[in-house]
Amino acid sequence: MADQKQTPKSESGDLPNDAGSYLDHIIDLLPCYISIQDLKHRLLFVNRSFRNDFGDGIGKRCHTVYKDSPNICRACPVEKTLQDKRIHVGEMTVQLPDGKICQMLIQSSPILDAKGEVEAIIEMGTNITQVKKSQKELTTLGQSIALLSHGIKNILEGLQGGAYVVDEAFKEGDIQLAKKGWSIVNKNIFDITDVVQNILYSSKNRPLKYEMVSPGRLVQDAAQLFREKAAAMNIKLDEQINAALPDVPLDAASIRRMLHNLIWNALEACHNDKEKKQHLVSVNTDYFDRNHFMFEITDNGTGMDEATRRNMLEEFFSTKGSGGTGLGLAVVEKVVNKHGGRIEVKSAPGKGTTFKIIFNLDFSLTKRCKSSIP
Amino acid sequence: MGKNLKIVLVDDNTDYLFTMETFLKRNGFEVETSDDGRKGLEVVRKEPPDIILLDVMMETLFSGFELCKQLRMDDDLKDIPIIGISGMVDELGIDYKQWPDYDYFKPDAFLDKPVDKQKLLRLIPETIEKAKKRKKRPKWKEKMDKEWAQKASLSQ
Numbered sequence: 001m002a003d004q005k006q007t008p009k010s011e012s013g014d015l016p017n018d019a020g021s022y023l024d025h026i027i028d029l030l031p032c033y034i035s036i037q038d039l040k041h042r043l044l045f046v047n048r049s050f051r052n053d054f055g056d057g058i059g060k061r062c063h064t065v066y067k068d069s070p071n072i073c074r075a076c077p078v079e080k081t082l083q084d085k086r087i088h089v090g091e092m093t094v095q096l097p098d099g100k101i102c103q104m105l106i107q108s109s110p111i112l113d114a115k116g117e118v119e120a121i122i123e124m125g126t127n128i129t130q131v132k133k134s135q136k137e138l139t140t141l142g143q144s145i146a147l148l149s150h151g152i153k154n155i156l157e158g159l160q161g162g163a164y165v166v167d168e169a170f171k172e173g174d175i176q177l178a179k180k181g182w183s184i185v186n187k188n189i190f191d192i193t194d195v196v197q198n199i200l201y202s203s204k205n206r207p208l209k210y211e212m213v214s215p216g217r218l219v220q221d222a223a224q225l226f227r228e229k230a231a232a233m234n235i236k237l238d239e240q241i242n243a244a245l246p247d248v249p250l251d252a253a254s255i256r257r258m259l260h261n262l263i264w265n266a267l268e269a270c271h272n273d274k275e276k277k278q279h280l281v282s283v284n285t286d287y288f289d290r291n292h293f294m295f296e297i298t299d300n301g302t303g304m305d306e307a308t309r310r311n312m313l314e315e316f317f318s319t320k321g322s323g324g325t326g327l328g329l330a331v332v333e334k335v336v337n338k339h340g341g342r343i344e345v346k347s348a349p350g351k352g353t354t355f356k357i358i359f360n361l362d363f364s365l366t367k368r369c370k371s372s373i374p
Numbered sequence: 375m376g377k378n379l380k381i382v383l384v385d386d387n388t389d390y391l392f393t394m395e396t397f398l399k400r401n402g403f404e405v406e407t408s409d410d411g412r413k414g415l416e417v418v419r420k421e422p423p424d425i426i427l428l429d430v431m432m433e434t435l436f437s438g439f440e441l442c443k444q445l446r447m448d449d450d451l452k453d454i455p456i457i458g459i460s461g462m463v464d465e466l467g468i469d470y471k472q473w474p475d476y477d478y479f480k481p482d483a484f485l486d487k488p489v490d491k492q493k494l495l496r497l498i499p500e501t502i503e504k505a506k507k508r509k510k511r512p513k514w515k516e517k518m519d520k521e522w523a524q525k526a527s528l529s530q
Contacts, residue, residue: 150431150460153486153487153488154387154390154487156487156488157387157390157393157487157488157489158387158389158390158393159488160488160489161389161390161392161393161394161397161488162389162393164393164396164397164491165392165393165396168396168400177396180392181393184389184392184393187389188389
């Protein structure tokens with residue numbers, strides 16, 4: 001028989017005499033929460049991971065420790081195991097002591113006595129928050145690809161339909177018809193260019209290239225790009241720039257894309273509004289407060305109800321029917337987050353919308369943001 | 375082919391309405407258009423067409439799906455063939471399956487955008503024939519449809 005005081009040699013298959021503490025050690029090392037509970041959900045044993053995140057909890061009921069709740073969790077797998085003596089799996093949302101909410105996969109297994117009755121339950125909890133986040137991202141990606149594809153198909157229809165009209169016009173020598181067809185083709189060329197640029201922007205994960213730029217200059221350039229288009233849509237486009245604003249560190253290309261998307265959304269909102277006779281889109285930049293400056297885009301278009309406004313930035317979301325892809329706003333959000341800024345939206349159905357994009361004026365803060373961005 | 379057949383086009387994209395109307399008129403159809411579901415319903419009621427081309431993903435207050443359902447619940451309009459047009463054809467089945475009797479309420483045929491115009495020209499007479507063979511509703515279900523239609527029009 002092996003010397004019982006020998007150091008464990010796992011290769012030989014021999015277990016040491018202090019196998020109990022060896023196993024305890026392994027259980028403590030497991031990167032998941034292990035507990036053993038009695039028939040009333042009271043904790044009899046917890047491993048180190050559990051102790052580290054939820055405290056000792058011995059003698060307490062598991063739902064008071066996991067969720068600070070006096071009640072057994074709904075669909076509790078431990079409860080099911082108690083009923084039918086089988087292994088059960090469930091998902092739970094729990095709150096860690098630091099306040100963070102996390103998604104857990106809980107598995108429960110019975111410990112049976114000699115008579116085959118449940119004596120205790122082993123519960124194993126694994127933190128699957130990251131997995132759920134990836135799942136949600138995939139679902140959102142799936143939805144957003146569908147929405148994007150829908151928008152692109154509509155643009156392709158516009159290009160083909162417009163080209164057909166131009167061909168017919170050539171056959172008949174009808175210049176007016178040709179002009180109409182060509183304007184449809186042009187509009188859709190603009191749209192598809194926009195979509196492709198937004199896709200390219202979204203797919204790149206390049207770090208921001210900060211340079212000192214004048215916010216006023218960015219607004220002027222962005223408005224200039226849209227002047228003709230706005231005039232063709234019969235929408236007044238103006239800009240208000242506070243000349244006293246200093247140059248600020250921004251990734252100019254990203255901010256240009258952001259302004260482009262917001263102005264385009266504002267023009268479309270006006271175009272879709274059939275109620276008002278006169279439409280106006282205003283692009284402004286000014287101080288927000290002592291420590292912040294802002295870009296502000298206002299329109300008197302269709303406006304949004306509360307539900308739309310809330311949903312708008314949460315995922316790819318578009319109410320533009322045939323025209324929308326939801327990508328424009330997703331890109332805006334990405335740019336703002338990367339710069340450490342925030343978005344405020346005010347809107348009312350039938351009245352119009354104002355987007356305020358607020359950035360720090362504190363350059364040292366901005367530089368800190370820069371160092372943390374991959 | 376296509377002589378004297380009347381088509382109503384319903385789509386919230388006015389450029390598409392123009393190009394599709396141009397195409398269909400040059401192929402011998404009479405065309406009326408509407409960029410809104412509710413107005414489209416009125417256009418259809420005023421003078422029922424031989425077939426309707428309907429954007430099922432239209433996101434006006436009265437969605438394309440809803441318009442299709444309203445048409446099927448209306449005694450005078452339920453037999454009109456409908457081709458559902460969309461840039462999202464694959465997803466359509468899911469939405470319709472949420473309704474009871476979705477086989478009855480969905481369009482008779484589907485066509486994706488960008489619309490294959492030659493395919494559309496073949497699909498129009500085929501769909502008109504197919505709609506004639508659409509199963510009739512039992513009386514008790516027709517009664518239920520009328521009650522839903524009434525509730526729907528009262529809530530608007």
